[in-house]
Amino acid sequence: MKKYLSATILILIILTTGGTAMAFEIKSSAFTNEGKIPAKYTCDGADVSPPLAWANPPAGTKCFALIADDPDAPMGTWVHWVAWNIPASATSLSENTSKDAKLPDGTMQGISDFKRPGYGGPCPPSGTHRYFFKLYALDAPLDLPEMTTKAKLEAAMQGHTLGKTVLIGLYSRQK
Secondary structure (H helix, E strand, C coil): HHHHHHHHHHHHHHHHHHCCCCCCCEEEECCCCCEEHHHHHHHCCCCCCCCEEECCCCCCCCCCEEEEEEEECCCCCCEEEEEEEEECCCCCCCCCCCCECCCCCCCCEEEEECCEEECCCCCCCCEEEEEEEEEEECCCCCCCCCCCCCCHHHHHCCCCCCEEEEEEEHHHCCC
């Protein structure tokens, strides 16, 4: 029954969008995919989170999770942001999202490699690094404590991920 319901929903999406299903996507008004992240969102500026917006989550999405990390860091992937239980009704995270572990809408923020909750911006020691903002659509909220790490969030998401979309930003420090 569930399989038929999913197929029916997909057909309705295709019919209402002129024949093509809309893809789950994440964007920022501050930079384009694979574009340069402005210094404002880094350690060279105000170090505030960039505005993020998304659209077309998969059917059945109950909440979202976000992981932002840098796989080009010299000591291995550096985690810049961990958040989960972002409400399904949300379509964005605003610029300068609070660094509190729990936000008023129920969003939880775990610990980054900066050893604190909330966003920590790019600050590469050398060269141009890639920053992956990965948004996951989940089928259920996650029961995780404050200060959860990326690894624990990824483990908790297993079996609950309905879709994933990625925005990549680039940054290199001006010497």
